[in-house]
Every structure is written in structure tokens, then in C-alpha cells.
Amino acid sequence: MSFRIHDTSPVDAVEEAFFRIQREQMADVPILNPALSVEAVGFQRWQGHWLGVVVTPWCMSLLLVPGSIENWVSTGDNKRRFVRFPAGDFAFLGSAETELGEYQSCPLFSPMGQFASQAEATMTARASVIALLSAKSPAPKPGKAEEPSLSRRRFLALR
Numbered sequence: 001m002s003f004r005i006h007d008t009s010p011v012d013a014v015e016e017a018f019f020r021i022q023r024e025q026m027a028d029v030p031i032l033n034p035a036l037s038v039e040a041v042g043f044q045r046w047q048g049h050w051l052g053v054v055v056t057p058w059c060m061s062l063l064l065v066p067g068s069i070e071n072w073v074s075t076g077d078n079k080r081r082f083v084r085f086p087a088g089d090f091a092f093l094g095s096a097e098t099e100l101g102e103y104q105s106c107p108l109f110s111p112m113g114q115f116a117s118q119a120e121a122t123m124t125a126r127a128s129v130i131a132l133l134s135a136k137s138p139a140p141k142p143g144k145a146e147e148p149s150l151s152r153r154r155f156l157a158l159r
Contacts, residue, residue, distance in 0.1 A: 003066065003074070004101030010050050010065045014040040017097035018056050031111040032057040036118055041125035046133070047071065053125035055118075059110035060125060062132070064092060065103045075104060087132045 006013070018038040026032060036057040043052030043065075049072060050065040064083065066072045075081045075094030081104070082089045092104035108128055115121040 002096050002098075002101045005066050005068060006050055006101075007067070009043050010100060010103075011040040011043050011052070013100045014043070014052070014054055014063065014065070017099040018054055020099065021097070022056065022058075026056075026058055029058060031113070033112040033115060036112055036115060036121055039118065039122060039125075041122055042129040044129070051129065051132075053108070053128055054105075055112075055121045055125050057112060059112060060108045060121065060128075062090070062092070062106040062108060062128070063103055064105075065100065074102060085132050086134060090132075 015038055018040075022032075022038060034057065036055065038057075039055045040063075041053045041055055043050050043063075045051075045067060046064075048070055049067040050063075052063055052065075054061055054063055073081055075092070077094055077096065079094045080091050081094070083092055083104075083106075090106045092106045094102065094104050096102045109115075109124075112121065115124070
């Protein structure tokens with residue numbers, strides 16, 4: 001995997017990589033939603049790195065992209081690691097693309113047939129980042145054990 005630090009937002013590199021994937025690998029795949037296009041949404045600094053969502057005609061995924069060498073955990077291609085957010089622990093897979101270098105992704109939706117428009121998918125992507133970074137488990141009731149962190153299924157049900 002190639003390692004590249006992104007000092008500035010990786011939005012252009014994300015879109016370039018996923019547009020290429022669409023052209024080269026996904027062109028004839030029947031699950032593509034023709035109402036959607038590749039778009040990098042909501043990228044922001046998070047713990048020294050970049051966190052955002054990539055919307056494509058075939059999937060929507062959270063992405064972590066290195067913003068510094070400090071505390072970046074390389075996983076290797078298709079290796080999983082869990083990352084803790086206020087909403088809970090989420091599994092990310094390691095990947096790399098020529099335009100982007102090493103990154104990690106966590107799938108949110110696939111296929112994308114439930115989205116009628118790009119605007120709807122983009123709003124869902126933005127809401128997902130907000131929920132990921134702000135969701136807090138309710139305080140445990142007296143005498144009851146603390147509830148487990150928010151699962152991906154429960155997280156997606158918040159939207």
C-alpha cells in the first residue's frame with residue numbers, strides 16, 4: 001500500500017479515485033444507481049486525519065484518510081480495524097488507490113437503490129458524519145449495566 005499524508009482536504013483525490021473505479025471496474029455492474037454520481041462529502045479533520053463520506057452509484061462509505069503520520073494505524077489491504085467514535089466502534093477496511101494512497105473505509109449503504117437523487121444521498125452522507133461524531137449513548141439507569149456502544153445497524157437507523 002502506498003502511504004501519502006494529505007495536508008489539505010483529500011476531496012479531489014477521493015473523487016478522482018472513485019470516478020476512475022466507476023469507469024474501469026463498475027461500468028457494467030447492474031447495481032449502479034443512475035441517479036447518483038461520485039461525490040466526496042463532509043470531509044473534516046478528525047484526530048489529525050481526514051474523515052468524510054464517499055457517495056457513489058454503487059455504495060456509500062465512511063473514509064479515513066491520513067492527515068499526519070502521528071497515530072495513523074496502517075491495516076494493510078483488506079485488513080479490518082475498529083475505530084472508536086462518539087457513536088460507537090466501527091469496522092474499517094484498509095485500501096489504497098493510486099490517486100489517494102492508503103485509506104480506510106466503512107460501508108454504510110450498498111447497493112444504493114433506496115436513494116432517488118444525488119441530493120438525498122448527499123444529505124444522508126452529511127447526516128451520517130454528524131451522527132457519527134455526536135451520538136452519545138444514553139446514561140445507564142440506576143442499577144442497570146451500561147448499554148453497549150451504538151452498532152452500525154442502530155447508527156444507520158438514526159437517519
